Amino acid sequence: MFFHKKRNINGLLLLDKPKGISSNNALQQVKLIFNAKKAGYIGTLDPLATGLLPICFGECTKFSHYLTDSNKRYHVIAKLGEKTSTSDSDGVIIKKRPITFTDLQLNLSIKELTGLIDQVPSMYSAIKYNGISLYKYARQGLNIKRSARKVSIYNIDAIHQKNDLIEFKVFCSKGTYIRTLVEDLGEKLGCGAHVVFLRRLQVGSYFSKKLVKISDLHELLKKENIKNNSFFNKIDDLLMPVDSPVSFLPEVYLSPKKSYNFKLGQTVNFNSNIKNSLVRVRDKDNKFIGLGKINMEELLIPYRLVSTFGN
Structure with a gap:
């Protein structure tokens, strides 16, 4: 790329991560195309996986943890009869x-893996041990003892098995490792299994129906004239609002005077039927200025403010 000054852009991009690259690689490519100062992704997808990878730009990163903590839905295809070193097809077969x-037996195994279950994360995961991701230890042939974690598998449905392949969709809580789920299923069935296809379909309230591909961005880059900013106007139009990750919270509107005080971090008087709840705060021009909390004393207390937008 040939831009010098990085841009202060704010918003959420629903990226369709391609197969074969890491989530961080996808992030860096997108960040470069947008020429953005600050960006981060939500919820690591393995190189094998595709699908919904939310990318937060600028002030949107302040609210990204609301999506990190949300439920996810995946489309999975696993190969039966083979256990691999990484629990997916990127690894080597270690047992047939x-x-x-x-x-x-299949129905009983699915039932046992539904609900609140214990999962031991794979060594090929991004979980950190002493500040280093587990997969980096695994690549050196090291095995770190991992504690089991509680995760919720809300449902496993659309199950279809043919020969040595099994396909299903799974709706689960944050922190669920699909490779571990598939490996556990394989062990319950007595034959072993590993992931050959994985696509994330949903993160929180976002679905994979309107995703943006990196190739789409490159196509726009070719077509548009960057010198007159038409390219940036086009790609910025693909961004969802800064408060998208907290769209489930109610909205309140402040007068110019109260907006001014609120943006300075001051508590303001606010009469509302909402009590003891976080709210999205907007000014009279419908501009999102941060999160606040309304308490029982009819006060609106600043909780997380956004900096003034602008390039």
Whole structure:
């Protein structure tokens, strides 16, 4: 790229991460195309995985943890009869077993893996041990003892098995490792299994119906005239508002005087039927200025403010 001064841009991009690159690689490519000063992604997807990777720019990063903590939905295809070193097809096969389970055994195994379950994260995960991601230890042949975590598998549905492949969709809580889920299923079925296809379909209230591909951005880059900023206008139009990650919270509007005080971090009087709740605060021009909390004394207390927007 040939830009010098990085841009202060703010908003949320719903990226369709391609297969074969890390989430961080995808982020860096997008950040470069947008020429953005600050950006981060939500919820790591393995190189094998595709689908919804939310990218927060600028002030939107202040609210990204609301999406990090949200539920996710995936489309999964696993290969039965083979266990691999990484629990997916990027690894080497370390054990082969015949596929002999019955439909009843499959249904029981799915049932056992639904609800609140314990999961031991894969060594090939981004979880950090002593500040270093586990997968970096794994690549050196090291095995770090991991504690089991509680995760919720709300449902596993659309299950279809044919020969040595099984396909399903899973709706789960934050922190769920699909590779671990598939490996655990393989062990319950007595044949082993590993992920061959994984696509994230949903993060919180966002679905994968209107995702932006990196290739789409490159196409715009080719077509538009960057010198007159038409390219940046086009790609900035793809961004969702800064408060998108907190769109589930109610909105309140402040007068110019109260907006001014609120933006300075001051508590303001505010009569509302909303009590003891976080709210999205907007000024009279409908501009989002941050999160506040309304308490029982009818006061609006600043909770997380956004800096003044602008390039």
